[in-house]
Amino acid sequence: MIEFSHVGVRYEGAARPVLTDVNLDIEEGELCLVAGRTGVGKSTLLGAMNGLVPHFTGGRLTGRVRVAGFDTAEHPPRELAEVVGVVGQDPLAGFVTDTVEEELAYAMEQLAVAPDVMRKRVEETLDLLGIAELRDRPLRTLSGGQQQRVAIGSVLTAHPSVLVLDEPTSALDPTAAEEVLAAITRLVHDLGTTVVVAEHRMERVAQYADRLLYLPGDGTVVSGPPAEVFAHTDVAPPIVELGRLAGWTPLPLSVRDARRKARPLREQLAGRVPDRPSERDGEPVLTAREVRVRYGGVHAVRGVDLRLRRGEVVALMGRNGSGKSSLLWALQGSGIRSGGTVDVLGSDPKALRARAARTRVGLVPQSPADLLYLDSVAAECRQADLESDAADGTARKLLDRLVPGIDDAANPRDLSEGQRLALVLAVQLAAAPPVLLLDEPTRGLDYPAKRQFTAVLASLAAAGHAVLLATHDVEFVAAAADRVVVLAEGEVVADGPTADVVVSSPAFAPQVAKVLAPEPWLTVDEVAKELP
Structure with a gap:
């Protein structure tokens, strides 16, 4: 054919x-x-x-x-x-x-x-x-x-x-x-x-x-x-990486095949607990109360209360059309907000000028190319450093951590979708605002790039920033998020530690959790740390 x-x-x-x-x-x-x-x-x-x-x-x-x-x-x-x-x-x-x-x-x-x-x-x-x-x-x-x-x-x-x-x-x-x-x-x-x-x-x-x-x-x-x-x-997908780690032959491609091979591994891990960071107790940097978003007769967000703390990475999940993007734009200040209040370190981003709001809340939208307007990667990175008052080369170093090897002279419009996304992430991360909002930030990123991105988010959290990311990528959430908030029909239906929320739902559970259940493991990295 x-x-x-x-x-x-x-x-x-x-x-x-x-x-x-x-x-x-x-x-x-x-x-x-x-x-x-x-x-x-x-x-x-x-x-x-x-x-x-x-x-x-x-x-x-x-x-x-x-x-x-x-x-x-x-x-x-x-x-x-x-x-x-x-x-x-x-x-x-x-x-x-x-x-x-x-x-x-x-x-x-x-x-x-x-x-x-x-x-x-x-x-x-x-x-x-x-x-x-x-x-x-x-x-x-x-x-x-x-x-x-x-x-x-x-x-x-x-x-x-x-x-x-x-x-x-x-x-x-x-x-x-x-x-x-x-x-x-x-x-x-x-x-x-x-x-x-x-x-x-x-x-x-x-x-x-x-x-x-x-x-x-x-x-x-x-x-x-x-x-x-x-x-x-x-x-390789997590199930294959787990198979490589455990030495399974042939490598399984489905949860069913992996579970059939995983009994000895589950027995080896029985009684052990993954080493995960404790719940964040930093001060709140963003507090939203009764946030509502309405488009004509459509209620996209219905009275959402949300609090983000310093050092916290929170995943916003839910089916398509549940209101995730609408909520992010409302929190950032430039989107529609039909009701409710948002406070970021004492100010409402909606009441600030665009440049001042950007120093409080940064947002990477679903279509990241909308934020790129210069004719080369190097120009975008220089402009990001300039607007963010960051040291020269900050954005470029972030880009190299996510997707190394992109030519400085390349036009952003000639990059792949994943490369463009990485460039926009670098541009926004250069500003390092106290609150960073990300809408589907892993689209187009491969597994190694997502691991690098997870490390970037962890370093931002360690520096005291709060991150809220809307995503459907359950494997990324399992590795990167401390907490998960689930929206349905514009309302919060779940809010808790990642391990509790994702494992309770078959749709949101990562592959490793499905293969090793009832043992409490979410990622291959967690398992690798426990094996000799």
Whole structure:
């Protein structure tokens, strides 16, 4: 179905090729997981499958890529639209209409699908992805996760033979991600659709994959059964890292398989308790009372009380559309606040000028590229140091801790999604405000980058800052957060220590907790510290 023959890709001005002599043969009906560090070329590999590389992105492609018999060098993306459906990392950037139903129908209109068939496919897709209630909603009013599902649906309505997805679950809560993956696997098994997925949160996808395409970063692609390839990768889901630590062969990819192997490990850990920091008792730096946010007749946040203490990292969790982003913007001061009060060290950020408010509360939004406006990485870092009154090189050092090796001269718009996010995080962290608000801060970050980011947050907490991050990344929460607050329908339904809150919910429990239950372990690092 997809054939790469001696394929190489090199962009103008790049020091080395992104892809070098890649040879692949992906069969019909396979689900392939694409893995690798941030910026190694995963999006380029996906783009080559429908002709976006090089027809749209530029650069020089050597070798041959054939999809369902079509040579992508001879057929531009518009001619491959019926064969290959693509969903990018930023769903909002790909929308061309105003409402959900219009977006689902758009691709079929371009392909001249009969109206009665269009209507039937739209209804099927709405039900398949659980978005029927969003039918008439304007796309820009949807949460990030809702936009992600609509983007996937807009591609599915055309019934392509090949589906290419770039981080399809990155903005979805655990339950919504499972629903989308269930729909994708149904397409694979029931219709024989070939699906290629690039995903940093591999714990969600690995168990469903027939093949792993691993990019080590030298331009090559390693292809093979996931359990075999994962034995030698520098990125792997927690369940695989636990298997490596325990010496399990073959490496398990699902919780069920891991639990079958884990009895001796559970017995070895029985009676031991993880070494975790005690509950933070620092002074409150942010106090919110009865915060409300309303958009017309929609109540996004309903009377939330929240207190953040110095030295505390708090995770804000909940299903898509539960009000997490609305609450963050209300706390930061520039978003809508229909009622309630927010106090940060004696001042309400909403009553301060923008520059003064930034010294109290920093916010990294879901679309971090909105905060980038200069023409090079070096310029963004210099400007961040200047505006934050930080020492020269502060932002650059933070960036190198998150994602090392980004060229100073690179244009931020040419970076991968994960690299752009890391740059914005560095820009905001340079200011080191007493309160830092992060909206989905790990989208596009690989596992090593998230470990570095966890260390950055720990150092900020140790310096007395308070961090509130809205996220669906349960593995990151298990490693980084001291406390978890869960929202549902705009209200707080749980608030407590991370270990208590995440383990009590199957949806929010990390893989290690599921494998080792009832023992109280959350991460591979905790287990590694206890083993000889």
